[in-house]
Amino acid sequence: MSDPVIPQKSPYPVQVDAGKSYFWCACGKSANQPFCDGSHKGGEFTPVKFEATETKTVYFCGCKHTANPVMCDGTHKNL
Numbered sequence: 001m002s003d004p005v006i007p008q009k010s011p012y013p014v015q016v017d018a019g020k021s022y023f024w025c026a027c028g029k030s031a032n033q034p035f036c037d038g039s040h041k042g043g044e045f046t047p048v049k050f051e052a053t054e055t056k057t058v059y060f061c062g063c064k065h066t067a068n069p070v071m072c073d074g075t076h077k078n079l
Helices: none
Strands: 012-016 021-024 048-051 056-060
Touching: none
Parallel strands: none
Antiparallel strands: 012 056, 021 048
């Protein structure tokens, strides 16, 4: 498996709404970061679904190398 593209080496803070689903871009190619826009089609990556259980700000991984998809775990500090 190849490595994903790194769109940025920091998280994306996003206000999410309770009960709403979000699809995190795993390939790094989306023009709508941190969310999927279909740019992965034909490749080995697929988006990861995140379901918000409460309305709050969450930090989606921007480097695409997190060990805890979809959330930032600080991995970008070592890239």
